[in-house]
Amino acid sequence: MTPSSIEAARVFPTMSGFPNHFHRAGCCLAAVLALLGAAGCGKGDPKDAELRRKQAEHLLAEADFAVNLREWTRAEGLLLKAAEVAPDEAEIWVSLGAARVLRGDKAQARTAYEKALSLYASAASEKSGAPAEPWLRQVHILALLGREKDARVLLEKAARRLEGNRDVKAFLEGRELDRLLADPAFAKVRL
Numbered sequence: 001m002t003p004s005s006i007e008a009a010r011v012f013p014t015m016s017g018f019p020n021h022f023h024r025a026g027c028c029l030a031a032v033l034a035l036l037g038a039a040g041c042g043k044g045d046p047k048d049a050e051l052r053r054k055q056a057e058h059l060l061a062e063a064d065f066a067v068n069l070r071e072w073t074r075a076e077g078l079l080l081k082a083a084e085v086a087p088d089e090a091e092i093w094v095s096l097g098a099a100r101v102l103r104g105d106k107a108q109a110r111t112a113y114e115k116a117l118s119l120y121a122s123a124a125s126e127k128s129g130a131p132a133e134p135w136l137r138q139v140h141i142l143a144l145l146g147r148e149k150d151a152r153v154l155l156e157k158a159a160r161r162l163e164g165n166r167d168v169k170a171f172l173e174g175r176e177l178d179r180l181l182a183d184p185a186f187a188k189v190r191l
Helices: 003-011 029-033 046-068 072-085 090-103 106-125 133-144 148-161 166-173 176-182 184-189
Strands: none
Touching: 046 072, 046 090, 072 090, 090 106, 090 133, 090 184, 106 133, 133 148, 133 166, 133 176, 133 184, 148 166, 148 176, 166 176
Protein backbone atom coordinates (compact mmCIF):
# COMPACT_ATOMS: atom_id res chain seq x y z
CA MET A 1 0.00 0.00 0.00
CA THR A 2 1.13 3.53 -0.69
CA PRO A 3 1.21 6.07 2.15
CA SER A 4 -1.91 7.80 0.81
CA SER A 5 -3.85 4.53 0.54
CA ILE A 6 -2.82 3.59 4.09
CA GLU A 7 -4.07 6.93 5.36
CA ALA A 8 -7.29 6.56 3.38
CA ALA A 9 -7.76 3.03 4.68
CA ARG A 10 -7.53 4.30 8.25
CA VAL A 11 -10.19 6.88 7.53
CA PHE A 12 -12.76 4.69 5.84
CA PRO A 13 -13.89 1.74 7.95
CA THR A 14 -15.42 -0.19 5.06
CA MET A 15 -12.37 0.25 2.90
CA SER A 16 -9.51 -2.23 2.72
CA GLY A 17 -6.77 -2.11 5.29
CA PHE A 18 -8.64 -0.18 7.96
CA PRO A 19 -7.20 -0.98 11.39
CA ASN A 20 -10.23 -2.30 13.20
CA HIS A 21 -10.68 -0.42 16.44
CA PHE A 22 -13.10 -3.09 17.57
CA HIS A 23 -10.67 -6.03 17.45
CA ARG A 24 -12.68 -7.91 14.83
CA ALA A 25 -10.23 -9.29 12.34
CA GLY A 26 -11.19 -10.13 8.82
CA CYS A 27 -14.68 -8.65 8.75
CA CYS A 28 -15.37 -7.55 5.21
CA LEU A 29 -18.41 -5.62 4.07
CA ALA A 30 -18.49 -7.69 0.89
CA ALA A 31 -19.18 -10.76 3.01
CA VAL A 32 -22.06 -8.98 4.69
CA LEU A 33 -23.38 -7.85 1.33
CA ALA A 34 -23.31 -11.47 0.20
CA LEU A 35 -26.08 -12.03 2.71
CA LEU A 36 -28.33 -9.38 1.16
CA GLY A 37 -30.37 -12.04 -0.59
CA ALA A 38 -30.94 -13.82 2.70
CA ALA A 39 -32.04 -10.53 4.22
CA GLY A 40 -34.72 -10.07 1.59
CA CYS A 41 -33.07 -7.46 -0.60
CA GLY A 42 -34.00 -9.47 -3.65
CA LYS A 43 -37.68 -9.34 -2.75
CA GLY A 44 -38.00 -13.04 -3.47
CA ASP A 45 -35.97 -13.24 -6.67
CA PRO A 46 -32.54 -14.82 -6.03
CA LYS A 47 -31.20 -13.46 -9.32
CA ASP A 48 -32.15 -9.94 -8.28
CA ALA A 49 -30.49 -10.40 -4.88
CA GLU A 50 -27.29 -11.63 -6.53
CA LEU A 51 -27.33 -8.71 -8.97
CA ARG A 52 -27.76 -6.20 -6.12
CA ARG A 53 -24.95 -7.83 -4.13
CA LYS A 54 -22.59 -7.63 -7.09
CA GLN A 55 -23.63 -4.06 -7.80
CA ALA A 56 -22.95 -3.01 -4.20
CA GLU A 57 -19.56 -4.77 -4.21
CA HIS A 58 -18.63 -3.04 -7.46
CA LEU A 59 -19.64 0.37 -6.12
CA LEU A 60 -17.63 -0.17 -2.93
CA ALA A 61 -14.57 -1.23 -4.92
CA GLU A 62 -14.87 1.92 -7.05
CA ALA A 63 -15.31 4.06 -3.94
CA ASP A 64 -12.19 2.45 -2.45
CA PHE A 65 -10.26 3.39 -5.58
CA ALA A 66 -11.58 6.97 -5.40
CA VAL A 67 -10.50 7.19 -1.75
CA ASN A 68 -7.01 6.04 -2.68
CA LEU A 69 -6.89 8.88 -5.20
CA ARG A 70 -8.30 11.30 -2.61
CA GLU A 71 -11.27 12.00 -4.85
CA TRP A 72 -13.74 12.60 -2.03
CA THR A 73 -16.59 13.86 -4.20
CA ARG A 74 -16.36 10.82 -6.47
CA ALA A 75 -16.17 8.50 -3.44
CA GLU A 76 -19.23 10.20 -1.97
CA GLY A 77 -21.26 9.67 -5.15
CA LEU A 78 -20.32 6.00 -5.33
CA LEU A 79 -21.11 5.48 -1.66
CA LEU A 80 -24.48 7.16 -2.15
CA LYS A 81 -25.25 4.68 -4.93
CA ALA A 82 -24.11 1.80 -2.69
CA ALA A 83 -26.41 3.12 0.05
CA GLU A 84 -29.31 3.03 -2.41
CA VAL A 85 -28.52 -0.61 -3.21
CA ALA A 86 -27.98 -1.62 0.43
CA PRO A 87 -29.67 1.06 2.59
CA ASP A 88 -29.52 -1.05 5.75
CA GLU A 89 -25.71 -1.43 5.70
CA ALA A 90 -24.56 0.95 8.41
CA GLU A 91 -20.88 0.83 7.41
CA ILE A 92 -21.72 2.31 4.01
CA TRP A 93 -23.28 5.26 5.84
CA VAL A 94 -20.20 5.64 8.06
CA SER A 95 -17.96 5.74 4.99
CA LEU A 96 -20.33 8.18 3.31
CA GLY A 97 -20.12 10.44 6.36
CA ALA A 98 -16.32 10.28 6.31
CA ALA A 99 -16.22 11.17 2.61
CA ARG A 100 -18.49 14.13 3.29
CA VAL A 101 -16.31 15.40 6.14
CA LEU A 102 -13.24 15.20 3.93
CA ARG A 103 -15.13 17.02 1.20
CA GLY A 104 -16.02 19.73 3.72
CA ASP A 105 -19.76 19.08 4.07
CA LYS A 106 -20.15 18.50 7.80
CA ALA A 107 -23.93 18.94 7.82
CA GLN A 108 -24.43 16.08 5.34
CA ALA A 109 -21.75 14.04 7.14
CA ARG A 110 -23.76 14.37 10.35
CA THR A 111 -26.84 13.06 8.53
CA ALA A 112 -24.94 10.00 7.25
CA TYR A 113 -23.36 9.29 10.64
CA GLU A 114 -26.76 9.59 12.34
CA LYS A 115 -28.27 7.14 9.84
CA ALA A 116 -25.51 4.63 10.70
CA LEU A 117 -26.09 5.24 14.41
CA SER A 118 -29.80 4.55 13.98
CA LEU A 119 -29.13 1.30 12.10
CA TYR A 120 -26.75 0.06 14.78
CA ALA A 121 -29.14 1.09 17.56
CA SER A 122 -31.85 -1.00 15.88
CA ALA A 123 -29.47 -3.95 15.57
CA ALA A 124 -28.51 -3.68 19.25
CA SER A 125 -32.14 -3.62 20.39
CA GLU A 126 -33.48 -6.29 18.00
CA LYS A 127 -32.99 -9.08 20.48
CA SER A 128 -31.69 -9.55 23.96
CA GLY A 129 -28.86 -11.79 22.71
CA ALA A 130 -27.46 -9.18 20.32
CA PRO A 131 -23.67 -9.34 19.89
CA ALA A 132 -21.37 -6.59 21.12
CA GLU A 133 -20.61 -5.24 17.64
CA PRO A 134 -23.69 -2.99 17.22
CA TRP A 135 -23.08 -1.55 20.69
CA LEU A 136 -19.40 -0.86 20.05
CA ARG A 137 -20.08 0.55 16.59
CA GLN A 138 -22.55 3.00 18.17
CA VAL A 139 -19.78 4.11 20.54
CA HIS A 140 -17.53 4.66 17.50
CA ILE A 141 -20.18 6.69 15.66
CA LEU A 142 -21.04 8.80 18.69
CA ALA A 143 -17.33 9.66 18.86
CA LEU A 144 -17.41 10.55 15.14
CA LEU A 145 -20.34 12.84 15.87
CA GLY A 146 -18.26 14.59 18.55
CA ARG A 147 -20.49 13.20 21.30
CA GLU A 148 -17.73 11.74 23.49
CA LYS A 149 -19.78 11.90 26.70
CA ASP A 150 -22.65 10.01 25.07
CA ALA A 151 -20.16 7.46 23.73
CA ARG A 152 -18.83 6.82 27.22
CA VAL A 153 -22.34 6.52 28.68
CA LEU A 154 -23.33 4.03 26.00
CA LEU A 155 -20.14 2.04 26.57
CA GLU A 156 -20.99 1.79 30.28
CA LYS A 157 -24.53 0.71 29.37
CA ALA A 158 -23.16 -1.94 27.00
CA ALA A 159 -20.86 -3.22 29.74
CA ARG A 160 -23.85 -3.63 32.08
CA ARG A 161 -26.17 -5.06 29.43
CA LEU A 162 -23.59 -7.45 27.99
CA GLU A 163 -21.94 -8.30 31.29
CA GLY A 164 -19.18 -10.81 30.79
CA ASN A 165 -18.94 -10.21 27.04
CA ARG A 166 -15.28 -10.56 26.12
CA ASP A 167 -15.45 -8.04 23.27
CA VAL A 168 -16.84 -5.30 25.49
CA LYS A 169 -14.41 -6.23 28.24
CA ALA A 170 -11.45 -6.05 25.83
CA PHE A 171 -12.72 -2.71 24.49
CA LEU A 172 -12.88 -1.28 28.00
CA GLU A 173 -9.61 -2.76 29.25
CA GLY A 174 -7.78 -1.68 26.11
CA ARG A 175 -9.16 1.84 26.49
CA GLU A 176 -10.13 1.62 22.83
CA LEU A 177 -12.32 4.72 22.94
CA ASP A 178 -9.41 6.82 24.20
CA ARG A 179 -7.12 5.32 21.56
CA LEU A 180 -9.70 6.04 18.89
CA LEU A 181 -10.10 9.66 19.99
CA ALA A 182 -6.31 10.13 19.94
CA ASP A 183 -5.92 8.67 16.43
CA PRO A 184 -5.02 11.45 13.93
CA ALA A 185 -6.78 9.61 11.08
CA PHE A 186 -9.96 9.44 13.15
CA ALA A 187 -9.70 13.16 13.94
CA LYS A 188 -9.83 13.93 10.20
CA VAL A 189 -13.34 12.50 9.88
CA ARG A 190 -14.70 13.49 13.27
CA LEU A 191 -17.24 16.29 13.51
